[in-house]
Each structure stands twice: as C-alpha cells, then as structure tokens.
Amino acid sequence: MLTINVAVLLAVIVVWRLRRRTEARSRFDEKLTVVIVLALGVLIAPTPAGQGMLNILGQLASGVTQASR
Structure with a gap:
C-alpha cells in the first residue's frame, strides 16, 4: 500500500x-x-522540522534587529 504525506505532496x-x-x-x-x-x-x-525553521527564523530576525541598532 502506498501512502502519500500531504505536506510532501503540497511541497x-x-x-x-x-x-x-x-x-x-x-x-x-x-x-x-x-x-x-x-x-x-x-x-x-x-512538526519538529517546522519548529526548527521557526527557531532559525527567530534567531535570524533577532540578529538583524540587533545589527540595525
């Protein structure tokens, strides 16, 4: 039986x-x-991958904010 992950299909x-x-x-x-x-x-x-992306983007935004001060 073949299963398709909906997230992969949408990607x-x-x-x-x-x-x-x-x-x-x-x-x-x-x-x-x-x-x-x-x-x-x-x-x-x-998902864990989504939480990791959120953390990376948060750190990037924080770095950009601190660099602009």
Whole structure:
C-alpha cells in the first residue's frame, strides 16, 4: 500500500507551480498558490522540522534587529 504525506505532496505542487513563468500566471493562479503555501505552512508548523525553521527564523530576525541598532 502506498501512502502519500500531504505536506510532501503540497511541497511538490508549490515547487511545480513556482517554476512556471510569471507572465503566464493569472490573479486566480497566484491566489491559489498562496492558499496552497499557507496550507503547507499549517501542516509543517507543528512538526519538529517546522519548529526548527521557526527557531532559525527567530534567531535570524533577532540578529538583524540587533545589527540595525
């Protein structure tokens, strides 16, 4: 039996959609991509990988804030 992780499937769809030329996208196409990316974020956020990304981004933001002072 083959199981597909929904987060992995959404990540593949996002990469596939973002590889297309910008000129070929309609507003609906762009909105759909945003919705898919948000859904991917919601699926990844509670996982250990998502928490690690959150920590890294938090440290990066903190470093940028301190560097600008």
